[in-house]
Amino acid sequence: MKANKQTRLVLEIKPSGMGKERAVKIVDAAVALVKALQAEQYVVYISFDYNMMLRLKQLVPNAPMQYLEGDKSPAQLKADGIMGLDYHYKVFQKNASWIQEAKKAGMVLNSWTINEPALMDWFLENEFDFITTNEPELLLKKQKESIRKNR
Known part of the structure; x- marks a missing residue:
């Protein structure tokens, strides 16, 4: 990441069939991992699940994100x-x-x-x-x- 000037990581957060609470946990865990790795500036979030996108917007409001559905x-x-x-x-x-x-x-x-x-x-x-x-x-x-x- 230190030498990277243009490459982005496209991080797809997969929908969960186990309910909204599980979806929130998945998004929270993904964002926590990205922050722990100090990779925020390299990540573009994508998902087919609109509620997951809305949760991402709450947690990382300025992060680039693209909806897939x-x-x-x-x-x-x-x-x-x-x-x-x-x-x-x-x-x-x-x-x-x-x-x-x-x-x-x-x-x-x-x-x-x-x-x-x-x-x-x-x-x-x-x-x-x-x-x-x-x-x-x-x-x-x-x-x-x-x-x-x-x-």
């Missing part, structure tokens, strides 16, 4: 102080207006899992902050092509 609009997320959308690509294709809504609100846009070249082009054209892929070499090639094309 895809069932909340940018306005809903922003109202709760969650400034990142990390949705499956089909959610953004179905709700394309959310892209500009999120950008206007200063929110982070991420999508997963983009492996097809045409999808990569679409997300690059829409200027997403992050694209999750199993094909990083292809995405980097597409990104370079997109930069050359837009010069």
